[in-house]
Amino acid sequence: MTSPLFSPFTIKQITFKNRIGVAPMTRMSAAGDSIPREDVLEFLKTRAKNGAGLVYTEAIVTDYESAQGYPGQARIVNQNQVDAWKDVTDEIRRHGAVSVCQIFHCGRMAYEGINPANRVIAPSPVAPMQENPMTGAPYPVPEQMNRFDMDHVLNGFVETAKGVVAAGFDGLELHCAHGYLLNQFLSTYSNRRTDAYGGSMENRYRFIHEVIQAVRQVMPEDRLLLVRVSNWGIADTKVSLFSDASEWRQMIQLFSKEPIDAISVSTYDFAADEFGTGKTMAKLTREVTDLPLLICGKIHDRKSAQNALADADLVLSGKSMLLNPNLVSDIAADRKLSLYESEEAGVAYTATPLP
Numbered sequence: 001m002t003s004p005l006f007s008p009f010t011i012k013q014i015t016f017k018n019r020i021g022v023a024p025m026t027r028m029s030a031a032g033d034s035i036p037r038e039d040v041l042e043f044l045k046t047r048a049k050n051g052a053g054l055v056y057t058e059a060i061v062t063d064y065e066s067a068q069g070y071p072g073q074a075r076i077v078n079q080n081q082v083d084a085w086k087d088v089t090d091e092i093r094r095h096g097a098v099s100v101c102q103i104f105h106c107g108r109m110a111y112e113g114i115n116p117a118n119r120v121i122a123p124s125p126v127a128p129m130q131e132n133p134m135t136g137a138p139y140p141v142p143e144q145m146n147r148f149d150m151d152h153v154l155n156g157f158v159e160t161a162k163g164v165v166a167a168g169f170d171g172l173e174l175h176c177a178h179g180y181l182l183n184q185f186l187s188t189y190s191n192r193r194t195d196a197y198g199g200s201m202e203n204r205y206r207f208i209h210e211v212i213q214a215v216r217q218v219m220p221e222d223r224l225l226l227v228r229v230s231n232w233g234i235a236d237t238k239v240s241l242f243s244d245a246s247e248w249r250q251m252i253q254l255f256s257k258e259p260i261d262a263i264s265v266s267t268y269d270f271a272a273d274e275f276g277t278g279k280t281m282a283k284l285t286r287e288v289t290d291l292p293l294l295i296c297g298k299i300h301d302r303k304s305a306q307n308a309l310a311d312a313d314l315v316l317s318g319k320s321m322l323l324n325p326n327l328v329s330d331i332a333a334d335r336k337l338s339l340y341e342s343e344e345a346g347v348a349y350t351a352t353p354l355p
């Protein structure tokens, strides 16, 4: 029986040959040139070759001043970096897949010394509660961003978007999820501002609006602009970043007024009941937007992928795509597949090339 997973889907002029994509995955492999290791780039090409309809890059940091939160992260603002990624997008296209570059600023999820300019900035001077696994020490209390900082960060997104366009990506995703800077603005957990960028959801959303508007201007109309959202963060993972379903819906409605082409919803488990509503995050989101939706979280075999597609247009897999090079053909053949544990994904951060 043919599965809807293997039917095409089109957003504007871009057609996905199937509904299964590689979720964005940071690899921390770049040297001083901010270009990922060759085998890490090869991994993305291999996933396209092996049938994924969509291939995301790792999250690329947007400036040299305060954006980076982990060692070995990539940038895409100079010709060498653009050339390295151009080779990847060419190859992904040759295999008939769509390429999307995710870009982000880590905000308070950074630490002393990790950025060349050595600053840690965020909407408010509030540090995550947990210790930083990278240093084993508490995260530093960030400096509160003023307008000058906000303009610099905004410019970083715009300059990086120019690099993404030059490298030939079909799409660009603004990472507004997982407790990084744009998400820090959206959530009262990290945004305690009393100016026009804090308080109501409209105010907390304001900086994201500015970033979307500025980035869209440097992107040709035929390239896709996406956003990734989540109710959970990498630090303090048990914290619900939004207070209830109505806050979530309000945020989605604000995104829906923007010149964006899709919303990617990141969850721990796509099937989970969210905010006690008895509904999944994809369903809650779909109820208030007409934008195409991507969903991710424990999608690992044909059954879970098909179920996830009930309230979304494309499904993404992280750990299963990372660890199983044949995931797409295994889903097509409906092979028995199990979920991978988080610890198994640790290999992503080693120098061991992934098949």
Ligand SMILES: Cc1cc2nc3c(=O)[nH]c(=O)nc-3n(C[C@H](O)[C@H](O)[C@H](O)COP(=O)(O)O)c2cc1C
Pocket (backbone or CB within 6 Å): 023, 024, 025, 026, 027, 058, 059, 102, 175, 177, 178, 228, 266, 267, 268, 296, 297, 298, 299, 316, 317, 318, 319, 320, 322, 345, 348
């Ligand atoms: C090694 C690794 C790196 C990740 N890096 C990113 C990232 O750069 N950006 C992002 O939005 N999510 C990142 N994630 C989260 C995944 O995109 C995905 O949302 C998560 O793994 C849940 O999906 P899964 O259950 O299919 O693994 C990462 C996950 C893993 C395993």
